[in-house]
Amino acid sequence: MNKKVIIIGAGGHGRVVADIVRLNGDEVIGFIDDNKTGFVNGCEVLGTIKDIGKFDCYYFAAIGDNATRQKIMEKDVKWYTAIHPSAVVAKDVEVPNGVVIMANAVVNPGSVIGKGVIINTAATVDHDNVIGDFVHLSPGVHLAGTVTIKERTWVGIGAIVINNVTICSDAMIGAGTVVAKDITECGTYVGVPARIRI
Ligand SMILES: CC(C)(COP(=O)(O)OP(=O)(O)OC[C@H]1O[C@@H](n2cnc3c(N)ncnc32)[C@H](O)[C@@H]1OP(=O)(O)O)[C@@H](O)C(=O)NCCC(=O)NCCS
Known part of the structure; x- marks a missing residue:
């Protein structure tokens, strides 16, 4: 029904x-x-x-x-869980209730998606990522393998996170930012490579 x-x-x-x-x-x-x-x-x-x-x-x-x-x-x-028919979600990935995965997004094997996560248009989550509860990955975000994004962090449109990086909870990663090292302090980060913006 x-x-x-x-x-x-x-x-x-x-x-x-x-x-x-x-x-x-x-x-x-x-x-x-x-x-x-x-x-x-x-x-x-x-x-x-x-x-x-x-x-x-x-x-x-x-x-x-x-x-x-x-x-x-x-x-x-x-x-409700909303997965666009064009999204590609690996078979072993569980998508909890309240998550949206938008058009042309990809979630690869071994990744864990938290509650209330937004995986926006054409964002990609590669293998073995951990996406914390209530994270928002904006359109066109690319996360390489084994990335961890903790609770409520917002990753802005077009940002890139390289492999094996962890970003703490409640951070804001600005549009187009490239995160090449762990971020451990909550704040707003912009630029290539990412730097905190006071
Ligand atoms: C990072 C961000 C949150 C900062 O917002 P803000 O605090 O209102 O910042 P401002 O617009 O006042 O900009 C302050 C300065 O930072 C710079 N700046 C803002 N965002 C930047 C970014 N992503 N990368 C580099 N510099 C940036 C501005 O050019 C400005 O520089 P200046 O002081 O030399 O003039 C915002 O610019 C951003 O990137 N938001 C993401 C939007 C998004 O992803 N939307 C998708 C929704 S689905």
Whole structure:
């Protein structure tokens, strides 16, 4: 039976997730958003964050901010998993509920994906990576083999992380950055090679 899904967050990210839900033959029955009313993409905004759980269906937290997404996903509802049909996910990789893997993304064998992770358009996660809970890999990010990204870190569009590197939790890796060594201190990093930006 098709799954019925409410998407939390009716912004651009939410509309991309809605598209993935439909491509998988499931049904978006509406959005939940604190700042929007009316219709988005032909679907009604059914309520606000306080209404999560009111409807008997799956939910998806389409919230870009990692800490906010984590907070929302503390709610005990059925969380949907959204994998675009063009994404390539190795057979041995488990994809927990609440994760989105977008168009043309690749996740290679031996990798571990945490809860509420976003693997955005055309991002690649090579073999034996560990992607912590609520991490966001933006479009076009490339992680080489045996990379670890800890909880809630945001890797910006087009960034590259070379093999065997670990990045701590709650870091921000700017667009186009190349991370060539471990990052152990939380902060914003930009450049080639990555340097902390005070
Ligand atoms: C790193 C980042 C978070 C910094 O944002 P910010 O704090 O608002 O920084 P500002 O835009 O004020 O820029 C401050 C300085 O850093 C530089 N800078 C910003 N981002 C940079 C980057 N990715 N690489 C190199 N330099 C960068 C700016 O040019 C500016 O330099 P200046 O002081 O010489 O003028 C942001 O630029 C970024 O890269 N975001 C990622 C966006 C993304 O991936 N979006 C995808 C969403 S799906």
